[in-house]
Amino acid sequence: MAAQWDSSKNAPLTPDQVTARSKKEVWWRCKHGHTWPSAINKRVRGDGCPYYTDHSNKLGSVAEERPALLEEWDYTLHKACKDLLQCVNQSGGNGQ
Structure with a gap:
């Protein structure tokens, strides 16, 4: 999951400054280049790129x-x- 952390949009915040239970919303980037905001705890629970999970x-x-x-x-x-x-x-x- 750390590989999907969008460093440029989350700067100066880094993954080592947050916990898995955090409700803080940060930016993620999937392997296809899509970016989206999501709370850290939701990502830990398995939420992924909305491009592939959003039925619309x-x-x-x-x-x-x-x-x-x-x-x-x-x-x-x-x-x-x-x-x-x-x-x-x-x-x-x-x-x-």
Whole structure:
């Protein structure tokens, strides 16, 4: 978990200055580069990057998780979107 501590956004605070039970909200960065604020005790309990756990954004990972589906994407119909992820984000996560 310390590897996900966002040092630049949390400065001058460092991980060795807080405890696992702390309710202090700090910034985290996942391995994909997403940043989000979360209380330390919530992270210790297992809360992770909301990009992957928030159901409204879950469809946004289709391009990463199931790239074969991109072959079925109708780019002509959805010409305003550069890619599947952008369209999903513009529609509020429902893919319509």
